[in-house]
Amino acid sequence: MDDSTLAQQQQKLKYYQKGTFTVGNRLVSDAERSVQASAERSNALTSGHRACQGCGEALGARYAIDAAMRATGNDLIAVNATGCLEVFTTPYPETSWQLPWLHSLFGNAAAVATGVAAAQRVKGKATRVIAQGGDGGTTDIGFQCLSGMFERNDDVLYICYDNEGYMNTGVQRSSATPPAARTATTPALGPEPGNVFGTGKFVPKIAVAHGIPYVATATVADLRDLEAKVIKAMGIRGARYIQINVPCPLGWGAPSYDTIKLARLAVECGLYPIFEAEHGRITQSRKIRRRIPVRDYLILQKRYAHLFRNGVDDPRVARLQAICDAHIEDYGLLGDDEA
Amino acid sequence: MLKQVEGSHAVAEAIALCRPEVICAYPITPQTHIVEGVGELVKSGALQNCEFINVESEFAALSVAIGASAAGARAYTATASQGLLFMAEAVYNAAGLGLPIVMTLGNRAIGAPINIWNDHSDAMSMRDAGWMQLFAENNQEAVDLHIIAFRLAEELSMPVMVCVDGFILTHAFERVDIPEQAQVDAFLPPYDPVQVLDPDNPASIGAMVGPEAFTEVRFLAHYKQRQALRLIPALSDDFAKIFGRASGGLLRAYRTEDAETIVVAMGSVVGTIKDVVDELRDEGQKIGVVTLVSYRPFPVEALRDILKTAKHVVVIEKSVSVGLGGPLADNTDGALRNLDNRPLLHSAIAGLGGRPITRASLKRLFHDAVHAPWEGPFFLDLNERVVGREIHRVRKVRRSGATAENILRQLALASHLPQE
Numbered sequence A: 001m002d003d004s005t006l007a008q009q010q011q012k013l014k015y016y017q018k019g020t021f022t023v024g025n026r027l028v029s030d031a032e033r034s035v036q037a038s039a040e041r042s043n044a045l046t047s048g049h050r051a052c053q054g055c056g057e058a059l060g061a062r063y064a065i066d067a068a069m070r071a072t073g074n075d076l077i078a079v080n081a082t083g084c085l086e087v088f089t090t091p092y093p094e095t096s097w098q099l100p101w102l103h104s105l106f107g108n109a110a111a112v113a114t115g116v117a118a119a120q121r122v123k124g125k126a127t128r129v130i131a132q133g134g135d136g137g138t139t140d141i142g143f144q145c146l147s148g149m150f151e152r153n154d155d156v157l158y159i160c161y162d163n164e165g166y167m168n169t170g171v172q173r174s175s176a177t178p179p180a181a182r183t184a185t186t187p188a189l190g191p192e193p194g195n196v197f198g199t200g201k202f203v204p205k206i207a208v209a210h211g212i213p214y215v216a217t218a219t220v221a222d223l224r225d226l227e228a229k230v231i232k233a234m235g236i237r238g239a240r241y242i243q244i245n246v247p248c249p250l251g252w253g254a255p256s257y258d259t260i261k262l263a264r265l266a267v268e269c270g271l272y273p274i275f276e277a278e279h280g281r282i283t284q285s286r287k288i289r290r291r292i293p294v295r296d297y298l299i300l301q302k303r304y305a306h307l308f309r310n311g312v313d314d315p316r317v318a319r320l321q322a323i324c325d326a327h328i329e330d331y332g333l334l335g336d337d338e339a
Numbered sequence B: 001m002l003k004q005v006e007g008s009h010a011v012a013e014a015i016a017l018c019r020p021e022v023i024c025a026y027p028i029t030p031q032t033h034i035v036e037g038v039g040e041l042v043k044s045g046a047l048q049n050c051e052f053i054n055v056e057s058e059f060a061a062l063s064v065a066i067g068a069s070a071a072g073a074r075a076y077t078a079t080a081s082q083g084l085l086f087m088a089e090a091v092y093n094a095a096g097l098g099l100p101i102v103m104t105l106g107n108r109a110i111g112a113p114i115n116i117w118n119d120h121s122d123a124m125s126m127r128d129a130g131w132m133q134l135f136a137e138n139n140q141e142a143v144d145l146h147i148i149a150f151r152l153a154e155e156l157s158m159p160v161m162v163c164v165d166g167f168i169l170t171h172a173f174e175r176v177d178i179p180e181q182a183q184v185d186a187f188l189p190p191y192d193p194v195q196v197l198d199p200d201n202p203a204s205i206g207a208m209v210g211p212e213a214f215t216e217v218r219f220l221a222h223y224k225q226r227q228a229l230r231l232i233p234a235l236s237d238d239f240a241k242i243f244g245r246a247s248g249g250l251l252r253a254y255r256t257e258d259a260e261t262i263v264v265a266m267g268s269v270v271g272t273i274k275d276v277v278d279e280l281r282d283e284g285q286k287i288g289v290v291t292l293v294s295y296r297p298f299p300v301e302a303l304r305d306i307l308k309t310a311k312h313v314v315v316i317e318k319s320v321s322v323g324l325g326g327p328l329a330d331n332t333d334g335a336l337r338n339l340d341n342r343p344l345l346h347s348a349i350a351g352l353g354g355r356p357i358t359r360a361s362l363k364r365l366f367h368d369a370v371h372a373p374w375e376g377p378f379f380l381d382l383n384e385r386v387v388g389r390e391i392h393r394v395r396k397v398r399r400s401g402a403t404a405e406n407i408l409r410q411l412a413l414a415s416h417l418p419q420e
Helices: A003-012 A056-072 A084-089 A109-122 A135-140 A143-151 A203-209 A223-234 A256-268 A294-298 A302-311 A316-330 B007-017 B032-043 B058-070 B081-086 B088-096 B121-125 B139-156 B181-187 B214-243 B269-282 B300-307 B327-336 B359-371 B384-396 B403-414
Strands: A076-080 A101-103 A128-134 A157-162 A214-219 A240-245 A275-278 A281-285 B002-006 B022-025 B051-054 B075-079 B102-107 B132-135 B160-165 B173-177 B251-254 B261-265 B287-292 B294-296 B312-317 B344-349 B377-379
Touching: A056 A076, A056 A084, A056 A128, A056 A157, A056 A223, A056 A240, A056 A256, A076 A084, A076 A109, A084 A128, A109 A128, A109 A143, A109 A157, A109 B022, A109 B051, A109 B058, A128 A135, A135 A143, A135 A157, A135 A203, A143 A203, A143 B058, A157 A223, A203 A214, A203 A240, A203 A275, A214 A223, A214 A256, A223 A240, A240 A256, A256 A294, A294 A302, A294 A316, A302 A316, B002 B007, B007 B032, B007 B102, B007 B139, B007 B173, B022 B032, B022 B058, B032 B051, B032 B075, B058 B075, B058 B081, B058 B088, B075 B081, B081 B088, B081 B121, B088 B214, B102 B121, B102 B139, B132 B139, B139 B160, B139 B173, B139 B181, B139 B214, B181 B214, B214 B294, B251 B269, B251 B300, B261 B269, B261 B300, B261 B359, B269 B287, B269 B359, B287 B300, B300 B327, B312 B327, B312 B359, B327 B344, B344 B359, B384 B403
Parallel strands: A076 A101, A076 A128, A128 A157, A157 A240, A214 A240, B022 B051, B022 B075, B075 B102, B102 B160, B132 B160, B261 B287, B261 B312, B312 B344, B344 B377
Antiparallel strands: A214 A275, A275 A281, B002 B173, B132 B294, B251 B287
8 A cells, every 4th residue: 555545545544542333443543543542652741740530630730741752753751830730740749741841930931832842942842842731720720911912923832721620729710711611719609609600711813813833722632633732732833732622530530541431522512612723813623423412521520410400401501511512613613624 | 432322332342252152132111231142242243142032021132141051141121110019020030040141220219200211220139039139330330240140150050140330320421442353262261151052951940948947058058159259259350351451349448448438329429439539538538338248248358358347337238128228228238237346337328310419419418427427327418398287188188199290290399399
């Protein structure tokens, strides 16, 4: 089989995680297998850290950084915002990071990464730079530095591990917390329990508005898509942004074994659109394979339990469904990938 | 080379001579001309091998410098006043990480009420952040201190803030000797970091530290600044050898040998004080002045050695720790604490928000210190009439309004300016 035939075949081949539609590594050559499936992976975030069982962020960071390490030949520096990822990986003298790693503050990871990248340029080094943080450190307190890094088109890939709240400080609301979700600062009390509708922001869209070379959303439910996006991002120079949906068993009130399932359902219901954009334009969206009502996603999480009290659905479930429907339309989430 | 040059521009030229590799710029009066000047040098190609980054805030400016420094580049930024406060978290962070960043502070008051003119409130707000803080008396010293600052910072791996009085120095055209590149190169070797982000030797920097080690980390920061008490004079000697003039050091004494009254001050006001000292010496008074160059580390022993034989110490400072008085007076008091026959200490707050400190007022102040001493902080040239009226008014009316605007209205009335 020549290269072009192989490429054609692979275009048609779809990969799904175990638990859904099992088509995986075994069907492809070693070179085509996922980074995580390779014995050569860098284990950049190695075992022994103190994340909770089923932590989506630990998984997302491991997938993303290992992929970036492969893409850069392990010539990579990571800058980390304060947050769960920082705390659970570095209770010194223990550290889980197998690459040079710097933590400065909660709100400045993007700017610190700009400085690290500037130093590489001035020193004539090829070393690449990633900044990473949770949604609080990205969409709230780190937003000014993030936007500054974007508009200067600094040579940094910023990865936001979006678990939809301030989980490190005990599950408070962030601007990435979905409507109706219960957090410690949007308690399930009063006539409209949980987070308020009509608030919050979706930073990937704001990143696109900066016109930067590459923006993508991803999910820990789709390892190959996530890895491909990180590898693609590392092949591009300038400011890049990837936001990965990472379920938090503690904050979402879900069993640890449901992390991947929840990540998948968030995509399949349309609440978390998975797309790519280049230079200010959306270029591709990942199609929903088997659409589900948002209710099926919400009902598995205690943070939405108040929507289903006494066997009656709160009318706000319909409002959340409307948000999903709008996403599906806006991002073209139905249909065939090849279309 | 001797030049008639604006202070900010002289500082910019000095920075360029230090071969910085990453410069972060964000405008704020009165330091803006400095980063503009360095920016021109980079853009024109006069300063090579340097990344000049226009950032979106002071917080980002210092954060970019933190990243650059941790990655092994010589990093510089400049700020003032509100800008320093906006980057406050990063100020502490840079020191805590032990990154030898050099930053110019064009000293300016802090609002509210908003005020763009000179005082030392900004520097004082960060005095405990772990940075070394050097104060320039004139623009020649501003130039020299920056060159010394890079060497000092990098030898100890600790950041240095060079404080240059806003407008009074930053915008003043003075004759300044700009050093030659070869001189600076002889004084300042390339930056050799003690820690660096390096894929060949991956390390984690900025990890969580608990109660078991935090005290030790802080102690070592203090220990480094104690080392600086010896290093700063040594660098000053070294500087003199290469550049042919004395500059820097911990402090400088002027006509203090037999002085019964010694004034302590920092920054550009010392020039005026020296003139007054000369006048009073001509009148037969035994008076001198100590210029404090290094405020952090605070040279307790060196200051005590000079002050111990005096009868009166007058501390003049451009800042007030509200609810206490003058921080410099407080620190000076600490230096005198264990003397058997300690001099009387007189604290004066002067020049706040750019109010001129005149020779006439200083003469009166030095006279009163000996003949009519006061308790606590004395606010030089305070308009007591206006203050008295406002205090009275506030007592009478509950909704008395905004203090600053009320004071301005009173002053306008007093000068018969048109009213609304």
